[in-house]
Amino acid sequence: xxxxxxxxxxxxxxxxxxxxxxxxxxxxxxxxxxxxxxxxxxxxxxxxxxxxxxxxxxxxxxxxxxxxxxxxxxxxxxxxxxxxxxxxxxxxxxxxxxxxxxxxxxxxxxxxxxxxxxxxxxxxxxxxxxxxxxxxxxxxxxxxxxxxxxxxxxxxxxxxxxxxxxxxxxxxxxxxxxxxxxxxxxxxxxxxxxxxxxxxxxxxxxxxxxxxxxxxxxxxxxxxxxxxxxxxxxxxxxxxxxxxxxxxxxxxxxxxxxxxxxxxxxxxxxxxxxxxxxxxxxxxxxxxxxxxxxxxxxxxxxxxxxxxxxxxxxxxxxxxxxxxxxxxxxxxxxxxxxxxxxxxxxxxxxxxxxxxxxxxxxxxxxxxxxxxxxxxxxxxxxxxxxxxxxxxxxxxxxxxxxxxxxxxxxxxxxxxxxxxxxxxxxxxxxxxxxxxxxxxxxxxxxxxxxxxxxxxxxxxxxxxxxxxxxxxxxxxxxxxxxxxxxxxxxxxxxxxxxxxxxxxxxxxxxxxxxxxxxxxxxxxxxxxxxxxxxxxxxxxxxxxxxxxxxxxxxxxxxxxxxxxxxxxxxxxxxxxxxxxxxxxxxxxxxxxxxxxxxxxxxxxxxxxxxxxxxxxxxxxxxxxxxxxxxxxxxxxxxxxxxxxxxxxxxxxxxxxxxxxx
Amino acid sequence: xxxxxxxxxxxxxxxxxxxxxxxxxxxxxxxxxxxxxxxxxxxxxxxxxxxxxxxxxxxxxxxxxxxxxxxxxxxxxxxxxxxxxxxxxxxxxxxxxxxxxxxxxxxxxxxxxxxxxxxxxxxxxxxxxxxxxxxxxxxxxxxxxxxxxxxxxxxxxxxxxxxxxxxxxxxxxxxxxxxxxxxxxxxxxxxxxxxxxxxxxxxxxxxxxxxxxxxxxxxxxxxxxxxxxxxxxxxxxxxxxxxxxxxxxxxxxxxxxxxxxxxxxxxxxxxxxxxxxxxxxxxxx
Numbered sequence: 047x048x049x050x051x052x053x054x055x056x057x058x059x060x061x062x063x064x065x066x067x068x069x070x071x072x073x074x075x076x077x078x079x080x081x082x083x084x085x086x087x088x089x090x091x092x093x094x095x096x097x098x099x100x101x102x103x104x105x106x107x108x109x110x111x112x113x114x115x116x117x118x119x120x121x122x123x124x125x126x127x128x129x130x131x132x133x134x135x136x137x138x139x140x141x142x143x144x145x146x147x148x149x150x151x152x153x154x155x156x157x158x159x160x161x162x163x164x165x166x167x168x169x170x171x172x173x174x175x176x177x178x179x180x181x182x183x184x185x186x187x188x189x190x191x192x193x194x195x196x197x198x199x200x201x202x203x204x205x206x207x208x209x210x211x212x213x214x215x216x217x218x219x220x221x222x223x224x225x226x227x228x229x230x231x232x233x234x235x236x237x238x239x240x241x242x243x244x245x246x247x248x249x250x251x252x253x254x255x256x257x258x259x260x261x262x263x264x265x266x267x268x269x270x271x272x273x274x275x276x277x278x279x280x281x282x283x284x285x286x287x288x289x290x291x292x293x294x295x296x297x298x299x300x301x302x303x304x305x306x307x308x309x310x311x312x313x314x315x316x317x318x319x320x321x322x323x324x325x326x327x328x329x330x331x332x333x334x335x336x337x338x339x340x341x342x343x344x345x346x347x348x349x350x351x352x353x354x355x356x357x358x359x360x361x362x363x364x365x366x367x368x369x370x371x372x373x374x375x376x377x378x379x380x381x382x383x384x385x386x387x388x389x390x391x392x393x394x395x396x397x398x399x400x401x402x403x404x405x406x407x408x409x410x411x412x413x414x415x416x417x418x419x420x421x422x423x424x425x426x427x428x429x430x431x432x433x434x435x436x437x438x439x440x441x442x443x444x445x446x447x448x449x450x451x452x453x454x455x456x457x458x459x460x461x462x463x464x465x466x467x468x469x470x471x472x473x474x475x476x477x478x479x480x481x482x483x484x485x486x487x488x489x490x491x492x493x494x495x496x497x498x499x500x501x502x503x504x505x506x507x508x509x510x511x512x513x514x515x516x517x518x519x520x521x522x523x524x525x526x527x528x529x530x531x532x533x534x535x536x537x538x539x540x541x542x543x544x545x546x547x548x549x550x551x552x553x554x555x556x557x558x559x560x561x562x563x564x565x566x567x568x569x570x571x572x573x574x575x576x577x578x579x580x581x582x583x584x585x586x587x588x589x590x591x592x593x594x595x596x597x598x599x600x601x602x603x604x605x606x607x608x609x610x611x612x613x614x615x616x617x618x619x620x621x622x623x624x625x626x627x628x629x630x631x632x633x634x635x636x637x638x639x640x641x642x643x644x645x646x647x648x649x650x651x652x653x654x655x656x657x658x659x660x661x662x663x664x665x666x667x668x669x670x671x672x673x674x675x676x677x678x679x680x681x682x683x684x685x686x687x688x689x690x691x692x693x694x695x696x697x698x699x700x701x702x703x704x705x706x707x
Numbered sequence: 708x709x710x711x712x713x714x715x716x717x718x719x720x721x722x723x724x725x726x727x728x729x730x731x732x733x734x735x736x737x738x739x740x741x742x743x744x745x746x747x748x749x750x751x752x753x754x755x756x757x758x759x760x761x762x763x764x765x766x767x768x769x770x771x772x773x774x775x776x777x778x779x780x781x782x783x784x785x786x787x788x789x790x791x792x793x794x795x796x797x798x799x800x801x802x803x804x805x806x807x808x809x810x811x812x813x814x815x816x817x818x819x820x821x822x823x824x825x826x827x828x829x830x831x832x833x834x835x836x837x838x839x840x841x842x843x844x845x846x847x848x849x850x851x852x853x854x855x856x857x858x859x860x861x862x863x864x865x866x867x868x869x870x871x872x873x874x875x876x877x878x879x880x881x882x883x884x885x886x887x888x889x890x891x892x893x894x895x896x897x898x899x900x901x902x903x904x905x906x907x908x909x910x911x912x913x914x915x916x917x918x919x920x921x922x923x924x925x926x927x928x929x930x931x932x933x934x935x936x937x938x939x940x941x942x943x944x945x946x947x948x949x950x951x952x953x954x955x956x957x958x959x960x961x962x963x964x965x966x967x968x969x970x971x972x973x974x975x976x977x978x979x980x981x982x983x984x985x986x987x988x989x990x991x992x
Binding site: 055062065084433 | 723725726729764767768771810811840841842843844845847849898901905925927930944945948949951980982983
């Protein structure tokens with residue numbers, strides 16, 4: 047006969063296997079079993095646990111520093127009162143106590159999870175013992191007890207049903223499944239937790255009644271296991287906590303070293319020992335960031351308040367930090383909608399943003415991905431297909447390869463070395479060598495791979511400058527004369543108009559009007575058109591844009607096209623005022639200084655910086671030429687670039703960026 | 708010397724209500740012409756009626772599973788029942804002895820100072836000491852957690868009993884806890900943790916290979932994880948809960964007395980806090 051668990055045996059065998067009988071256990075048996083398994087309740091935490099937690103938060107390194115600082119302040123106040131040191135001492139003590147109390151309250155909240163689980167268990171239950179039905183404390187239940195269930199009851203222990211009458215239970219406290227489950231007595235296959243003939247502790251009877259034999263009580267029940275997991279599982283420090291602790295350690299080390307140096311200097315200079323000690327402690331205390339923890343707590347509290355206004359309830363302050371790092375939250379209940387497995391739906395070219403379908407392209411790509419993966423294969427008896435194990439993404443790759451090109455065993459066998467996934471670099475790699483071919487493949491987040499391929503931005507700049515010089519040379523070759531004019535055919539009328547005391551040529555006004563129109567059109571384009579938004583996004587974060595599937599090469603081409611059109615219009619406008627010459631190229635470099643001064647990413651900055659550069663060039667040229675040389679005005683824009691780069695690298699209106707490294 | 712059947716599984720008659728006898732029956736039942744030998748050393752404290760009832764239930768269960776039960780009630784030899792058991796159970800790797808732990812620790816521990824502990828240390832034959840936490844399993848856990856430690860001999864010691872469990876195993880979770888000091892653990896970086904995991908992973912793979920080769924279990928039923936921690940028993944308990952294991956199958960401690968005094972006994976902590984059954988083995992390879 048095959049091995050069977052309690053849910054797999056026939057109802058008629060249950061009583062015998064659990065050493066019980068239909069009339070229930072005797073008082074002697076109950077007592078003996080309770081002596082062995084203990085009372086039917088979830089193990090409460092130790093009575094003194096709260097004291098240990100309190101002590102942990104009040105006697106840690108940082109708190110001790112604060113106490114020491116307070117003591118130094120009190121001593122200083124006693125030596126020389128009236129300096130406000132006493133008040134500072136009390137403040138430090140207050141900070142230490144508040145910190146401790148706050149952390150204690152946080153940890154006790156987590157501890158209360160057990161209390162919440164205990165509330166799922168009832169106070170009293172009906173059982174059959176020594177042939178009679180009676181009501182007993184739920185704590186007194188033991189394995190083998192015959193439990194009587196009726197509508198509205200909460201189930202006190204895990205029990206195998208032996209009789210049911212239209213029994214319907216709510217297993218939501220245990221499984222999270224909102225649908226009620228009908229229970230029956232017949233033997234069932236599969237996992238115990240899914241079995242329809244088991245009444246689980248913590249669940250409730252919605253309808254009908256039944257008789258069940260208890261087989262697990264207290265922490266042995268499925269509910270007890272959840273409670274044990276919530277008690278035992280480690281709660282690691284959040285990244286912010288780790289960094290804060292590290293910073294405190296480093297600062298404290300620096301403070302202590304400084305204190306010792308000053309102490310040594312004091313001793314060497316002949317000051318009294320007492321003064322030196324007080325001075326040393328003062329240095330240490332002054333350098334320890336006492337306000338750090340309250341500041342962090344306050345910041346997190348304010349963040350949680352702001353999130354509350356956006357309908358997000360933050361129960362644990364540390365969660366604010368985690369939520370702050372989240373872009374998208376995808377939630378699902380595994381087992382209902384998903385199977386904790388991944389499958390490849392499509393493979394997309396990250397540059398073009400188009401799906402890859404040709405087998406000639408797919409095969410090497412999947413092969414490279416497999417080389418950089420770590421999957422293992424195995425064939426179990428009775429299986430028609432091999433079983434893959436490993437990271438779900440790696441398994442999905444192997445399955446996809448197997449579907450399209452057959453088993454990838456050769457690739458896996460010839461992968462000589464695997465570099466596991468590096469959390470910091472966000473990629474993993476592998477080396478493949480089969481005697482004729484050696485491949486090194488890397489797989490990971492696109493942001494981490496992009497810098498490894500393609501052209502760096504410097505090469506683009508170099509190419510741009512190179513094309514510029516080439517065109518300039520070509521123009522010189524075709525039109526050797528250095529300048530040319532429009533003759534009598536002007537683009538704009540040259541009549542003058544009077545604006546107050548100023549006399550302005552109409553062509554200047556026309557140029558200004560056309561510039562304003564172009565400026566407005568470009569502003570609208572960048573703000574509202576899909577391509578304009580894509581161009582701004584690409585300028586902001588090229589890799590993120592690629593990750594979103596935007597074809598960056600097309601964005602680049604369009605940007606170049608726009609740049610050429612705007613530059614051509616600018617060239618026509620400038621030459622309409624003066625003449626066409628080879629020196630027009632230099633105007634572009636002056637425009638570069640305008641962009642730098644205004645801010646690389648600011649349209650308004652360019653509008654404001656243009657007149658500034660123009661005026662600086664005119665006035666600077668006008669005044670400085672007397673004292674210096676004739677061409678000094680031409681270097682003024684570049685002097686401004688240098689000054690701006692030193693004082694305000696992001697320009698007048700550029701967005702300041704702080705990059706995490 | 709007792710004459711044993713073709714499959715030589717011996718069980719010390721369980722007197723507790725949390726009956727490890729189910730395990731003995733299940734281990735014996737997985738073979739052709741199965742026989743289970745039940746041994747009881749008379750100590751004068753167990754009532755004959757109670758013993759008879761226990762044996763009667765065991766006989767019924769054996770009949771249910773088609774196992775032939777042979778009962779031997781032995782007189783006590785000397786101060787400890789150990790001598791009587793050793794004289795009754797043949798020595799050697801082909802013999803399997805199933806025994807239990809204390810039902811309640813109550814300050815003494817579950818295994819510490821028991822006959823089962825003496826049997827585990829004796830190396831007389833393959834010994835399995837079982838603490839039943841889930842009577843509903845009826846000795847059929849199917850989902851096993853194997854906590855392993857890096858030993859030059861590999862998992863050889865655990866193979867004999869695992870071979871008997873083999874037919875019913877559906878999942879085998881191997882866990883290796885790489886222990887680091889508490890101070891180091893608190894500041895251990897992800898990279899540092901990965902470095903510590905690598906050799907453990909290799910050892911786990913070796914154990915997996917050993918199990919596949921020796922027992923023919925498919926790799927589908929197995930998985931392995933290496934955990935870096937400062938508390939071995941706690942990580943074993945967490946792993947058991949997370950993997951929903953029904954039996955923690957762990958080796959008897961190789962620590963000597965001074966080591967146990969210094970580092971404590973992880974086995975006792977696992978036995979005390981586990982929410983599933985625990986089996987402590989010592990196999991003779």
